Amino acid sequence: MSNRLSGPMPDVSGEAGYIDHPERVGFFTDTTVCIGCKACEVACKEWNLVPETGLELTGMSYDNTGELNANTWRHVAFVEQRVPAERAPADLAPPGPPSPRGALGDGEETRWLMSSDVCKHCTHAACLDVCPTGAIFRTEFGSVVIQDDVCNGCGYCIPACPYGVIGQRPGDGGAFKCTLCYDRLGDGLEPACAKACPTDSIQYGPLDELRERAQARVDDLHAAGVTEARLYGHDDNDGVGGAGAFFLLLDEPEAYGMPPDPVVTTRDLPSMWRWAGAAALTLLGCAAASFVGGKR
Amino acid sequence: MAECHPVGFQWVVEAKQRGATVIHVDPRFTRTSALADLHVPIRAGADIAFLGGLINHVLRNGLDFREYVTAYTNAAAIVHEEFADTEDLDGLFSGFDADTASYDPTSWSYAGAAAEAAAGLREEQFEPITLHRNAARSDEFGSGGPVVHAKPERDETLQHPMCVYQVLKRHYARYTPEMVEEVCGIPKELFARVADAITRNSGRDRTTAWAYSVGWTQHTVGVQYIRAAAILQLLLGNIGRSGGGILALRGHASIQGSTDIPTLFNILPGYLPMPHAHQHESLEDYLERAAGATGFWGNKRSYMVSLLKAWFGDAATPDNDFCFGYLPRLTGDHGTYRTVMDQIDGKVNGYFLVGENPAVGSAHGKLQRLGMANLDWLVVRDFSLIESATFWKDGPEVATGEMRSEDVGTEVFFLPAAAHVEKDGTFTNTQRLLQWHHKAVEPSGDRRSDLWFYYHLGRRIREKLAGSTDPRDRPILDLTWDYPTEGPNDEPSADAVLREINGYGPDGEPLKGYTQLADDGSTSCGTWVYSGCYADGVNQTARRKPGDEQSWVAPEWAWAWPLNRRIIYNRASADPEGRPWSERKAYVWWDPQANGGRGEWTGHDNPDFEKSKPPDYVPPEGAKAQDALAGVDPFIMQTDGKAWLYAPTGLADGPLPTHYEPQESPFTNPLYGQGSNPTRQVFPRPENPYNPVGSEIFPYVFTTYRLTEHHTAGGMSRSLPYLSELQPEMFCEVSPELAAERGLAHGEWATIVTARTAIEARVLVTDRIRTLRVQGRRVHQVGLPYHWGWRGISTGDPANDLLPVVLDPNVHIQESKVATCDIRPGPRPRGRALLAFIEGYRRRADEEKQ
Amino acid sequence: MTGERPMVPEGEFRSYYGRPIIKPPVWKSPDVPLYFFVGGLSGASAVMAGLAEATSRPRLARVGRWGAAAGALAGAGALIHDLGRPERFLNMLRVLKPTSPLSVGSWLLASFGSLAGAAAASDASGLVPRAGRAAGFGAAALGPAVSTYTAVLVADTAVPAWHDGRAFLPFVFAGSSAASAGGLCLLGVPPGECGPARRVAALGAALELGAGQAMERKLGTVGEVYREGKAGRFMTAARVLTAAGAAGTLVSGRSRALSALSGAALLAGSLCIRFGVFEAGYASARDPRHTVVSQRPFRS
């Protein structure tokens, strides 16, 4: 049981019962080349007919979307930072080090990080685990999809997701999130967001290939002196057994609004049931004891 | 570029990953800066000082690519000794006439060639010299440049004090790093890094490219910005070579196409100049006066006659000058801003707005609206009721009481337009690629394509005129107006139009290219530069072979004009002997073995040179057209085959780019007594007041720009929920210092004020806007996106209402990238109170002057 | 709204503009805390009823039975009302998923509710008394699970205040259930027959309070949410009421009024603690610091 609830799982679709299934696919989002154009956000909404989210100027840099939610399946974060100018002045003779920074003077630099977030299509997906209706299922591609016609809006998946991906659609009651464009994959198309991404910040493909590519990219960046480059969600041994959508970041995940070390909540479910069992027995014991002691 | 050309920016990202260094020069830290290696913040309107500084760096340190410069540019040409530089005349070139605020360029010409050039120009004296400028005659030379003597005196050692190289060196000698810092606010160290990076990355083995868009063009010195970049690139040997060039990142999806087949008043398709009244009575006059006899423009007759054949078909004969007389003639400036003034002055009756929203998108919105309110009729063809169609009932002037709907006599016709997915056609992109798009759906309801509109409008007019004997109706009746139509709406065939543009030979077969054009009327061609786009009867523009299935030049993706050539002037990618400058940069070269030992130009691209003209070809005396160019003259559209570091004629504001302050600036010009471009086009009229230079009332610089999330005047983005929600409100960007100085709070309202009006915007306080140190003072810049108007899903005040109308003298582009303003916290006054508020500012500015 | 910020804010303590990392639940109040309360009450009541039945305490048994049935019914009502698409509540029984406490709980509640309902119906109608008794015993058997599974329900989320309290919440809920069921009996049964109820209540209250304290200590920084704001007020009220109720049961003796008062206090205390836990979860979900801290305790 414990292996099925957490830890590496090389064949997610197989575990889900698909006998003959395609390779697991996913996203590698290289945020170092994201230009914050939000084409991914718009393409997703266009393809999936996701409703508008409202006209609010948030004041959060150029991010007026705010978060992933029922009506936002891709969300581009904009992080404006003032950082110490720690790196020696870049030698601009080629090959120049990729350093997305602008000098502010006084030993400070400004940098503007952009990152397009999405459902992680977790190896161990809490949303799927906790869904009581079976509305959420694992596809043959290894992705995690909500069937709208089954979902009864119980809302359990929403706090269960360690990444805060799912939301409830106002006026509808159902839970919604990225489908990894299930309807496109079946036709051999790549997801709409990846298709629209001009700089290939969003890369779609077989997960194994993506992980190799990502590692190579990190190595390149490190070699070029961008020591802060790191992968996020690529590791099978992490709390969700590795994400189907993983990222290359230039700062701690929480700076982008992502959890630093998420764990699929159901990893602890056996222990939770045990504690609950013990509590239930305690309850029974207390009651029994109360009845045993004395007639009145 | 990341903001406005995100799809094109993918190649920058790829280049960066392959080791390219990316430098971004912009007053603001944008999404482009975020991915660049280096961001260079600059005061808006100061780039000539910056580029001049780079030119000076190259010249002073002898870093130019000397072999390229001597062979391929006019560096060695000797300039007329009467020429006086801005260094001598404190900011003016010789020939300035203060009364007309324009130049007589006679003294700018080459020594030796002077007599001849002057003779040509003497004709000009018969008319007020301003006409030369006002008719945008600098464009008249098309891409070929004006006539100059093909053989100026030269000093190949570049030592002659009046040779272009030395003139250039003197002109920029004072553009030192210190001066750059003083003018642009760019610290010396930062400047040094840029200077070092671009020079190290140029030469035989490496090339540097400059990409620009309207941050460089929308200035009273816009043309000279680009000239400055051209000089720098030529000195470094970066033109005509792969990885080099000056890339104009163009605007609307097919704005390049609408310059090739122009929507401009002063050129005809293929950059043929529009004929001028009085001067160009006959075809002969036209060709004689304006054509360069040497270089490829020497074939102008073929291009023009073939165009007239395409338009007037059998009616165009040698006997009637091929109907040249039918063409309209210029009498002066007929540009958009001149027209707006004429509207206000009651000189314009009707106006077509086809894919344009000037009530929001053009400088000085109020002038635009006042002009349109003074017409008899206005036709608006657009997707939705844009501001320009409704200003008479809901515009800002209605709110202030300056305009009452019942007083507006303009009859407005709104005709819904079909979008590009609802019609066939081409887009010509920024890289000169014609790309065919297929209709995806029939236009719904009353929507019709613009092609449909014009075709059927023309058809109906011709029906009305049928049988007329009035000679003034002949041009319309003689037009070839016979496109096949198809589908439920009788849509004219865009394919047939493209074929017409490509042109037909005597046998009625599609031409293979413009080299087949004849001047005797046996060929027809709608746009000579596009000839070949339908070669072999195949729609070449519809080709979509993926890049990984062909060579890296990807010649089979769409079709580039001219002749599917991806880099023009690519003869310059080889040395004078025809060998690649380096193996790494080999692009086009002379292969002596080819063609049975006679030799031939070959390479990765289609050589932009006569295939069999050997590098050692020397033109015989009296040769014409391309035959007059030597085997070492790569710039084949120029009369002398050379690229011009110095422009002896053709520009209204001088042969060399010079730093002038913008019309509105907090600063005087630290380089010269002359502040702004002396030939800039101003419109001194009460509706168009300018903020005084150095005003304390308007102490801040503002610039306007685009956001990725919106498109231009907003008609296509503020009407869509998915885009509106991404940038839901008009905002202004300010630095923390300015916010502190003016008490502006992040997220709250601010009012931005100029002598024209005040607008309100939400405040974004951000480190991305830098306060710069210029001339020893701190200068604050305010950033304003210009997408908003009062209609649509997301509404806001138009930034353009703040701007005055002041134009570049060469191409009449408005200075919308820089002006001065005040900014204060809180929303703006409403109704009449707004007028009183502005009046107060104007009064104080007037008092300040005294 | 953003006025107080001086400028485009840098992420404070490395959060994204102070935005939550995880999504707070969309469960409605009072539906869901009420459901936790009545669910717990009905489960423990069923146990009481069963034991009373077995030990021939008819009045106690009856109150327990009715408490169980009414609680189950109200609970189901609250649960359905909370659904985003209530018309599809039956989809809960589309599958049985051991990984979903809500699925397990739905089946549990459905079975328990049927049994408790049958027991109550038989009691009311006097029909099929044997079957009714059997149903009552069945409900009693399921009762403890019904009382505690809701703790797993909340703990099996990414909400730090819940998930990190997973070892304690079942005991808090068990204690609270016992206290409330005891309280109900104190209200509905004459003091003379209330001995077991009193003891159940007191033991439950002790368990609730003890487990609650232990949890807050264990949670560290995340535990703040149980002390602050709305949740803090509910938790304090719960503690006061439960302690008072427990004390009352022990001293009320034969006073019907005092006994009833104690019962009411216990019920109210139990209700408050469900609201407290509920609100604490929301508060911790909304605060990105908690998510970060619970995943990177060394950083805080």
Ligand SMILES: Nc1nc2c(c(=O)[nH]1)N[C@H]1C(S)=C(S)[C@@H](COP(=O)(O)OP(=O)(O)OC[C@H]3O[C@@H](n4cnc5c(=O)[nH]c(N)nc54)[C@H](O)[C@@H]3O)O[C@H]1N2
């Ligand atoms: N998303 C989007 N894309 C577009 C458009 C759009 O509206 N939206 N419009 C299209 C059109 S029509 C056009 S013409 C292009 C325009 O494309 P761009 O020219 O890239 O667009 P802008 O944002 O107007 O201006 C570019 C930059 O110039 C900077 N700038 C202002 N003044 C100066 C100056 O004096 N010197 C320098 N170096 N920089 C300065 C501004 O800060 C701004 O960042 O974009 C096209 N693409």
Ligand SMILES: Nc1nc2c(c(=O)[nH]1)N[C@H]1C(S)=C(S)[C@@H](COP(=O)(O)OP(=O)(O)OC[C@H]3O[C@@H](n4cnc5c(=O)[nH]c(N)nc54)[C@H](O)[C@@H]3O)O[C@H]1N2
């Ligand atoms: N302050 C300031 N002002 C500027 C600029 C700036 O940088 N700063 N930039 C300038 C520049 S570069 C430009 S290009 C202009 C743009 O200014 P405009 O051209 O006035 O503005 P757009 O919103 O692009 O207007 C194009 C209209 O064409 C419609 N349209 C689209 N496709 C079709 C079609 O197929 N047929 C027809 N009939 N209509 C169609 C769209 O709905 C839209 O309303 O703004 C200029 N103004």
Ligand code: SF4
């Ligand atoms: S990220 Fe969240 S919503 Fe997506 S699969 Fe994982 S748990 Fe489910």
Ligand code: SF4
């Ligand atoms: S809200 Fe819908 S998808 Fe989410 S857990 Fe409940 S039934 Fe499943």
Ligand code: SF4
């Ligand atoms: S994969 Fe499809 S559904 Fe998911 S974010 Fe991308 S476009 Fe949207």
Ligand code: SF4
């Ligand atoms: S489309 Fe690509 S580049 Fe644009 S915001 Fe999304 S991820 Fe970034």
Ligand code: SF4
């Ligand atoms: S909007 Fe069109 S033209 Fe502009 S970048 Fe996107 S695809 Fe290219």
Ligand SMILES: [Mo]
């Ligand atoms: Mo443009």
